[in-house]
Amino acid sequence: MITCKYCGQELRFVGEKDNEHYFNCSFCEIIFPLSETSVERKRKMSVPEYYDESFYVPTKKLLERDTISLYHLLKDVRATWYSIKSLLEKLKAMDSENSLPKPSEVDDDTVKNLKREFIDLSKRKFAIENIILERTGYLPPKITEDFLSQIVEQGREASNKPMFVYIK
Structure with missing residues (x-):
């Protein structure tokens, strides 16, 4: 089940654009691309596997x-x-x-x-x-x-x- 990364509610598929699937959270009132969703009410990992050491960026x-x-x-x-x-x-x-x-x-x-x-x-x-x-x-x-x-x-x-x- 695809769920909202913020509230955990099950998301509703709303469509596809440029080969990306989009889902709506009726509670948060946000439309997410699939890459920004969670699965089975699990939170997104907030800790990166590695970090980019370069601080010479805009x-x-x-x-x-x-x-x-x-x-x-x-x-x-x-x-x-x-x-x-x-x-x-x-x-x-x-x-x-x-x-x-x-x-x-x-x-x-x-x-x-x-x-x-x-x-x-x-x-x-x-x-x-x-x-x-x-x-x-x-x-x-x-x-x-x-x-x-x-x-x-x-x-x-x-x-x-x-x-x-x-x-x-």
């Missing part, structure tokens, strides 16, 4: 990713962002102490590129943080492996609960 692509993948991406982008930030701070401190050798054109370009990369990563970090904040209402200050393990486990447990209405 924000529109980030919006298409699931929240758990975004947490992983945020952990990665924060680590890269922090590394570049630390390097720029060290270079600035060395420059103010005059302990840097006379800058060459190559060194100057390297610093400019690092600054551009830092600005780009800052914006990517903000975009991922704001998507997560918009979806969950919460932004963790630090994302650890323990935090990621917990949300993955909680997601798996919740996804395995079927949607049956019981009256006692």
